[in-house]
Amino acid sequence: MFRRSRPTHDVEVIATAPLTSTLLRITLGGPTLSRLGIEHPTQWVKLAIPEGPSRAYTVRHHRPAACEVDIDVVLHGNGPAARWASVARPGDRARIAGPRGRRPDVDGAGRLLLAADESALPAALTILDQLPTTVSVFAWFEIAEDGDALPLATRAELTTHWLPRGGSHPKGRLLTDALLATDVPADSAAWIAGEATAVGTVRRHLLTDRALPRDRVHAKGYWKHGEADHQG
Numbered sequence: 001m002f003r004r005s006r007p008t009h010d011v012e013v014i015a016t017a018p019l020t021s022t023l024l025r026i027t028l029g030g031p032t033l034s035r036l037g038i039e040h041p042t043q044w045v046k047l048a049i050p051e052g053p054s055r056a057y058t059v060r061h062h063r064p065a066a067c068e069v070d071i072d073v074v075l076h077g078n079g080p081a082a083r084w085a086s087v088a089r090p091g092d093r094a095r096i097a098g099p100r101g102r103r104p105d106v107d108g109a110g111r112l113l114l115a116a117d118e119s120a121l122p123a124a125l126t127i128l129d130q131l132p133t134t135v136s137v138f139a140w141f142e143i144a145e146d147g148d149a150l151p152l153a154t155r156a157e158l159t160t161h162w163l164p165r166g167g168s169h170p171k172g173r174l175l176t177d178a179l180l181a182t183d184v185p186a187d188s189a190a191w192i193a194g195e196a197t198a199v200g201t202v203r204r205h206l207l208t209d210r211a212l213p214r215d216r217v218h219a220k221g222y223w224k225h226g227e228a229d230h231q232g
């Protein structure tokens with residue numbers, strides 16, 4: 001499929017800071033980042049690591065005046081991007097291209113179901129950042145362990161379920177089980193992202209068993225067990 005080429009930006013690592021046991025915040029700076037043009041939640045960039053492949057990462061924060069972005073990277077250890085991140089140091093160079101990604105349309109929903117694993121937690125948090133006070137959000141966030149729950153800030157009415165795997169559940173299982181068991185009022189919208197098979201199962205359930213309209217269910221596989229560079 002033809003893809004419009006996106007502006008690229010030369011960047012370097014400004015700082016790194018662990019957020020949880022599995023998420024590392026990397027602040028990237030570059031002279032052209034003031035023009036990155038982030039317009040709505042969940043937008044992402046392709047991060048090209050030196051002499052390596054490109055992978056998708058959510059822009060968690062963009063500070064145009066400072067020419068900086070924050071990306072929050074899961075240190076899962078199995079792929080080139082995760083390995084690069086785990087040893088990234090200030091001054092290391094990379095390139096980003098973008099931004100990409102559509103606006104998640106949740107306008108008019110009385111209730112928003114938000115479900116994410118660690119890879120999609122940064123994107124889910126960009127949604128929470130911008131929600132109005134009028135929506136009730138029910139959020140399920142699958143994390144590695146208890147201590148990985150992050151402080152959440154939103155104007156919306158929020159009920160959060162943190163789902164720590166605690167080393168005893170395969171990634172995606174807790175999220176799937178929780179969403180399949182929850183009530184889904186007819187005026188709900190849903191945004192779900194994370195491991196692709198889990199996301200697909202939840203999406204089918206919401207469309208088929210819960211009869212949510214297609215345009216109310218935003219679901220995207222951010223990665224897939226056993227597959228490098230999954231294109232969701």
Ligand SMILES: Cc1cc2nc3c(=O)[nH]c(=O)nc-3n(C[C@H](O)[C@H](O)[C@H](O)COP(=O)(O)OP(=O)(O)OC[C@H]3O[C@@H](n4cnc5c(N)ncnc54)[C@H](O)[C@@H]3O)c2cc1C
Pocket residue numbers: 044055056057058059071072073074075076078079080081082083118119120122123171221222223224225226227228229230232
């Ligand atoms: C729109 C979008 C936004 C995204 N935003 C973020 C983000 O903000 N932060 C983030 O960390 N990821 C994010 N991702 C997911 C990220 O692009 C993938 O996890 C990517 O595969 C990582 O590349 P890699 O080189 O580390 O591993 P790859 O080379 O792609 O994969 C190597 C192996 O690692 C496994 N793997 C990949 N990702 C994970 C994971 N998260 N946990 C466990 N195993 C994994 C694969 O199954 C494969 O077996 C996003 C994806 C999309 C599509």
